Each structure stands twice: as structure tokens, then as C-alpha cells.
Amino acid sequence: MTEDTRPASPAKTRILILDDEPIVCKRLKPAFQKAGYEVETFTDSASALARVEGTRFDIVITDLKMEGVDGMHFLTRVKELSPETGVVVITGFATLDTAKESFRKGAFDFVAKPFKLSDILDTVRRIEDKQRLDKGLRAG
Amino acid sequence: MFSQSGIRDLFAFWRPKKPPVPFAVQFKKFEIILERNNAILELMADMGDKLGGEYVFDGQYIVAACERLGDLVFKLISDLSVLTQRKNVDLFLAFESIQHQIEEELAGRHSFPNASLTMPLEELNRDVSEEAGNKLAHLGDVRNFLGLATPDGFVITSKAFFDFMAHNDVTRRVEEGLARLAAAGGAAAGEAAAEQGLDELSQEIRTRILEGEVPRPVAQQIAAMLDVLAARHGRGILYAVRSSAWGEDSEFSFAGQYESVLGVPSGKVLAAYKRVLAGAYSPEVWRYRLHRGYKENETAMAVGCQAMVKAEVSGALYTYAPLAREEEAMVISATWGLGAPVVDGTAETDTYFIDRSEALAVRSFEVAHKPVRLVSLPGGGTGLQDVEPDRQDAPCLSPARIQRLAQTAMTIERYYKRPQDVEWAFDAEDTLFILQARPLNMRPRLDQACADPSMSVVAATRNAEVIFSGKGTVVQHGVAVGKVFVVRTDDDLARFPNGAILVTQHTSPRYSRVMRAAQGIITDVGSATGHMSTLAREYRVPAVVNTGVATSLLNTGDEITLDTTQNTVFRGAVPELCRFELTSEESFEESAEYRLLRRLLKRIAPLNLVDPHSEQFKASACRTFHDITRWIHEKAVEELINVSERHWHRSGGTPRRLDSEQPLGLMVIDLEQGPVPARGSMSVTQDSLGSVPLAAMLDGLTQSGMWSTDPVSVDLGSFMSSFTRTFSSASAAPGNIGRNLAVVSHEYMNLHLRLGYHFNIIDAYIGERVNDNYIYFRFLGGVTDFMRRSRRARCIALILERLDFRVEVHGDLVVGRIKKLPPLRMREKMLVLGGLIGYTRQLDVCLHCDEDINRHAEEFLQRITPLLEVRND
Secondary structure, three states: OOOOOOOOOOOOOOOEEEOOOOOHHHHHHHHHHHHHEEEEEEOHHHHHHHHHHOOOOOEEEEEEEOOOOHHHHHHHHHHHHOOOOEEEEOOOOOOOOHHHHHHHHOOOEEEEEOHHHHHHHHHHHHHHHHHHHHHHHHHH | OOOOOHHHHHOHOOOOOOOOOHHHHHHHHHHHHHHOOOOOHHHHHHHHHHOOOOOOOOOHHHHEEEEEEEEHHHHHHHHHHHEEEEEEHHHHHHHHHHHHHHHHHOOOOOOOOOOOOEEHHHHHHHHHHHHHHHHHHHHHHHOOOOOOOOOEEEEEEEHHHHHHHOOOOOOHHHHHHHHHHHHHOOOOOHHHHHHHHHHHHHHHHHHHHHOOOOHHHHHHHHHHHHHHHHHHHHHOOOEEEEEEEEOOOOOOOOOOOOEEEEEEEHHHHHHHHHHHHHHOHHHHHHHHHHHHOOHHHHOOEEEEEEEOEEEEEEEEEEOOOOOOOOEEEEEEEEEEEOHHHHHHOOOOOOEEEEEEEEEEEEEEEOOOOOOOEEEEEEEEEEEEOOOOOHHHHHOOOOOHHHHHHHHHHHHHHHHHHOOOEEEEEEEEEEEEEEEEEEOOOOOOHHHHHOOOHHHHHHHHHHHHHEEOOOEEEEEEOOEEEEEEEEEEOOOOOOOOOOOEEEEOOOOOOHHHHHOOOOOOOEEEOOOOHHHHHHHHOOOOOEEOOOOOHHHHHHHOOOOOEOOOOOOOOEEOOOOHHHHHHHHHOHHHHOHHHHHHHHHHHHHHOOOOOOOOHHHHOOOHHHHHHHHHHHHHHHHHHHHHHHHHHHHHOOOOOOOOEEEOOOOOOOOEOOOOOHHHHHHOOOOOEHHHHHOOHHHHHHHHHHHHHOOOOOOOOOHHHHHHHHHOOOOOOOOOHHOOOEEEEEEEOOOOEEEEEOOOOOOEEEEEEEOHHHHOEEEEEEEEOOOHHHHHHHHHHHHHHHHHHHHHOOOEOOEEEEEEEEEEOOOHHHHHHHHHHHHHHHHHHHHHHHHOOOOOHHHHHHHHHHHHHHHHHHHHH
């Protein structure tokens, strides 16, 4: 009955969230904090980009369509800087083409807006599982 | 003399008729209308779902959903125009008007569609905060949603404010004055000069307002409202005239900065109104606004006018004590008489610290020496009065009153998900009045206590025992800490304790009555779009439905923490979760996107056209998209009946007569078979049709044995009234009397069934996809006097309610709706309706007195229940 999948390690998983609509950041931040993650949110892609240039995040959640640097570019840059970072693309303009392109560029998952908070939390947990597995394989 | 068209009409019958649209085409159109109708209802429900907090959406979603909805509704109207071969100008006009309001909202311009100058308190809620200002809009919630007592009154709206300012030429002077100051400031005149400039401008504007004239329409509306209040409370009542500005009590509280005038007799309300308006331009308030970047056009002063409470004791309550040494406590300050001195801080007050835990026990208190109290003076105004010697040093709140006050404050806090600053008063009759409730900003203190607020919540939830998690569908986000109360019967419902967490097997509209008392809701089965879910969102009660396990894992009395934001039920109290929610930056319900979606849904979702037989059931009366779809649905069905009648005369056999045990006289059109039936078959059997809803309805009629063929003895009075009654209410389309029609497919049935003098409509869809399923049932008319017919309506309503239909009764019209249940349960409901149609056929004749209503409802339920249990096996 009990399904405790909350992260138990003392080092918190670090998440960066980028969406030009503040409401998305405002909703996601407390939800992830409460689930034990360390969260930073950005509403403009230039500052988010500057942040990932200097700091490694375990997980990045990004919108696609934004002013300035768009999500596809951001995704590409994040994967260049840190291939093991899991990236989730969230978008209100979901098409098969953008989904394909996102996966080709290394996105872990592609989620259409609006989405349920529980779904995005699940996605992030799946990334963590995979990252743990990869780490184990490398170590073993 | 004939007009030209009249002459044309006169000779029309000589000409061959325009060839009708082929039947097949019309059927296709009808099907498209049904399909689109459902798509619209679904999209509306979907948008409503988003208010619960489980979904993350953005502004772009709102725009896209509105566009899609507008497009669907427009196409639906066009479909109807093709089906009925009419232009439907009124309908397009109604559509344009709604569409325009939606576009204005999306463009960020608040349209005041019903711009009233005054509004009574009973019409106020958070959605009219533009019109009523924040303070009174909140008070409207407290009164109308939470059901708490507030002083009776009304608000003079922001619209009246703008009218006043324009009428007295103040708006222009404010703008010019500010422009002048800005120009002078640019010339480096120095800060002192700028400050002085604002002081002078403030003086000029306030004088202008105080000497100004209240526009006649505003004055007239105020006078009318005062008359209403005087009629309710007596001529001599005094009023409190208080500010209710835009932005007041929100993120910037403006606390105590605006003017309130107490003890105002009705003759001086206009003068007090002007004083409160002028208060918006005092130098202090003006600076406060300017420093916080308010734009001048964001200043609007609605003004509340409320009956003064004859307060025995008053005060203020903070649901979180602003003192670090009092963890998890609320604090009450109280004094004899009116509360103004408590709020001003000019009086000695009693102080009580109350534990925030469920027991709400008094932790500590201090009683002050209170020699005087503030009271309203009979002729108007307020004054100080000596307190009786024996009460000067006595505590002014009894333990019972402290309990009530604390409970009430928690109710308000739960609703707003924010710590609250509540002003309150008890009168001599022991009524607790809420005078004001506003959010208490307490973030800084908690931030000091803990650098990362999520640390403690993560630690706390890691250590807590999870009873279950990730089950079912989250309906409304939030956290509830409290005791479980399992409701199985109506008696349980009546005993539901305030602040408990409702646990039930399934959702039902019946639970709406405990919505205010419930702190959380957990059910075994149910859907996120049912009526109860809508209510949970409206009352902001954290809720999760369809968990499958709630009643088996939770027992009455268990203390739990329900956190629907993580969809988890913890054993015991986890106050950190509550605190995390209360101190998070902003509750999602208050964010701009949620407020916008809520305002838009008001133009979309409410259904005003309920009764197709009312005068108001017309295209021009459609005020929402829901109204438009409802109207079109009705017209499309009506048209289909007309068309099929015309056709079976012409082609001799499109609808076929159903062979049934009961003499229903039912003609059936099977949409699966297409419009052209097999040659020669004029009748059809139930089995060959294979329509799930129709079969279930007929099963109910047959198996229940409730189709009594014996004529019920009718007493002479009832019988006579059936002769004298006109067909007014029972004859929507007089041509159809005595002819019954069902349009069916495998999953669908639209049934128009007139039995004797009463009229049933069932529109139902029962398929494998739970979300598509619905039953709409309507019952009208009867043979006897109105009294008995309305008794029958109440009897039917009672039965439907017990079977978890959502029910509306208007006179002798009953409408029952149920949706989104699995097919098996939908078939059961349909079976019951079949039985009900049989049972109530002549029921009105048996209902001699009100007591018969319950008796017959019970009898019916007893007879129908075995059928359902058999089916459940």
C-alpha cells in the first residue's frame, strides 16, 4: 500500500525550471521543494543560460517557445554542457515534429501543457531512477 | 390590406413546396450537433477542472481554450441554422456579446457587464472584487460561501466612484496635478518642495470631493438600498461606512490607512460616503500608493455601508500569533463595546493565546483593566461610556465564545489558505459577527526561524507514516489536518462535525451540505468533473476522489493529514505541511491566471436557461456559452421530432413502432440503421434495437412491475381540475401530444415520452468511456391541481437525490442529471428511471398531503433496490 518513492539521500537533487510564464514557475517551485528537491526558476532564457554555464543541474525543465533563446537551443546547450542532465520539455504547442526534434536533441521526456503536477513529479522520479542506474553501471 | 409578403404567403400553398433537405442530411446534422454539444460541455468541464490546482497551465492555455470554445459554439449555431433552415439572428447576437466579453477579459480590460452602482452583500464574492473592492468582496465570501454572520449591508461600487469622480471633474484634476508635480520634480526643485506639492494637491482634491455632488443615479440607488435595510432592521439603524478599495487587504494591506465612519444615521450616509472617498487622497495614502508603484488609474474606492453591530464585546484575532515564543498559536485581543480602540491600539485589551491544534485550547491569557467602552450613540456617532464596575476587570470572553471564535477563524483561514487577521464582534444575542477578514502577512518571521522552509516539511513527511499515496484523482489542491469522519448514511451526514475530513464511498451532490464544515474529502469512487468535485473546488476543500481504498483504510476518529498536492494521506498530524502551504508565496487560487480563468468561466459555464417551458427560454436570453448549447440542444431535438413526423407521413415508415409490454406508443428512430429502415418492417423489438440506454429503461419499467395498468381512483376534485387545466405548461409542441419518440443508437437515447398528461424527457449516453456517459432526465406536468403536482415533483426529486442525481426542482418541473459513472452503474440509474416513470405515472393522484411524499419515496426505493442488488452480483 505504501509507495514511498521520495528521495531519501541527504544530497538534494537540483532542478532548474525555465518558463517565460511566471505562473508555471510559481506552481512548480513549491511542488518540487515540498517533494525534497532544490529548485531554481527562471522566466528569461538568457539568465537561465548564464546559470547553467556555471552550475550543473541534475534535471532541467524547460518551455519551448520563448522570447530570445528558445527552448530547443537551451536544451541543446544544456546537453552539451552536461550530457547526464535529464531534460524535460514542456510546451503548449505540442506537435509531433517538435517532440521528435526534442528527443533527437536528447530530451528525456516531452510533456504537453497543461499537465498534472503528479505527472511531472513522476517524470522527474523516472529521470532520477535512470540516473541512479547509469551511475551504478558506470561504477560497476 | 395585405403586405407584399402577406400576399406571397397567401398564395404559397398553390406553389409546389421547396424540396426539403434530404432526411439523411438532416440526421447527419443532428448527430454532428450532439457530438459538438458534447465536445463543448467537455471542454467547459475541462476548463473548470483546471481551477482545482492539480494541473499546471499557463496564460497561453487560457487563450487557446477560449478560442477553441468560441469556435465550437459558433459552428454549433451554424449547424442548427442548417438543420432548422433559419438564420438564428438572436443566437448569433447573443454569441457575439459573450465572445466580446471574453475578448475584453483576455485583453486585460475588465468589463463590468452588469455595472451596478450599488450591490447588496448577498451578491458579493471574490469574483466581483473589481466592482465591490477587496474588503467587501471578501466579506461577501465569508457570508455567502462560509455561511458566517456579517453585518447586513451593501457596497457602493467602483463604478459609482468613477461616476462621482467624473461628475465632479476630479479625475482630470488629479491627473493634471500629478503631471504638474512630475514636471516640477524634474526641475530639481528638491524633495521637500515635492512633498509640499503633494500635500497641497491632496488638500485641493479632498476639498473638491467633500464639496462635490453625489451623482443623482448614485444617490438614488443608495437611498433605495437604505430603504431596504431600514425595512429589515428598523428606521433608527446606524451604519458603518467603510473603505473597500482596489488592492486594499491584498498584497499591500493599506491597513488602517483609509477612512471609516462609524455610527452614521441614514440621513448622513452621503456625507460619510464623500469622507471615505476623500480618504483615498490623504497625503499618507497617496504616498503609500506612489511608493509602491500603483498607477493612478488603479485607484478605485468602493465603499461598504453596513448596519452597526450592537457589540457587547469586540476585537481582533490573528490565526498565527506574531510572536516567536508562541509557536502554533493564535491570538485574540478583545474589549467591551465596539472594536475600533482595539484596532487603533488606543485601548487596554484582554489577550488570549489559543492552541492552533484541533482542541483549540486556551494556552494563556491576560485580563486588562477596562474602565470604558466605545458605543454607538442613539442620534449618530460614537462615544465612550463607563463599564459596569464588576466587569472592568473581568475577562470579556467566555470559554465558549473563545471556542466559537477560534473555530470560525480556522474556517476562514482554511478557505483562504492564508493566516487571517479577523475583526469580530459578539452582540447581546450571542451572534458572532465577522466585520472584516484579511490575509495576515507572516512570511518574514518564519523565514527567520528556518532558512529553507522546505527542509522541515521534507523531514516531517519522511518521518510520517503514509497510509496511502498516489491513489485516485486529485480534485482540489491543499492540505487538511484533522479527524476522519466516515459518512455512510444520511444520519451520519447530519452528525458531521465541523473541521472533520469527509470519507465516503462515492461522491454525491448530497454532500454539498457539509462542504462548509469539511476540511478535506476522500472518496472510494467518483470523478473529477462531478458536481461534488465542482463544489469542492468552489469551497476550496482539498479533495481526492476515486481512491478505491479510503473507506477500507480509514475509520471515523483517525487523525490524519491529507496532502492532495502530493496525493498522500499521512497518519497523524503533520503541521509542517499546513505551515508550508500557509506561508508559500501565493496560493494558486489568487494568481492572476486563476482569477482570469474564473472570470472567463463566469461568461461560459453557468446555466441560466433551465426550464424549456419558461418565457425566458429563448435565444436572446442566452448569457453564457452553456446557455447557447442548452438552447440549441433543445431546438435540435424538437426539430428532429418535427422532421421525423413529417417524414413518416411522406415516406411511410422511418420511425418504427416499438413492441413493448407496456402501451407506450413509442416510435423509434435507430440512428445505427440509418434513416431508411428495412422495407415492410413497421415495428421493431427491443432486442433488435440493441440500444443500451433504451433497453435499461424498458427493463426498469418491466422488471420493477411498477407499470400499474389499473386505473388509480381519482377523486372528483382532481378529476375536474384535469379538465379545466390548459395545456400551457405541458405542451411545448402541441402537435406532438400523444406521440412518443425515441432516437437511439447503441449508446445513445433521446426519449420524449408523454404518458397521460405528464411528460418525460431522457437524454442519455452510456458507453464504455466513462467520461462520455451522462443521463439527463426531465419530468413535467400532471393531471391534478398544482399542489399535488408539486408534491409529486418533490417526491421524484427526493428519489433522484437519494440515487445521487443532481436535482433541480422548479414548481412541478424536475430536472435530474448524473454523469461519468461506469456503464454498469449508468445502466442501473437508467433502470431506476424506467421504474420511476412507471411508478410516478399517476402518482400525483395519490399524494394527498406532504407526509405522503416521504412515504412514497421510501416505498419506491424499497421496491427498486432488490433489482439493483441482483444486478450488482
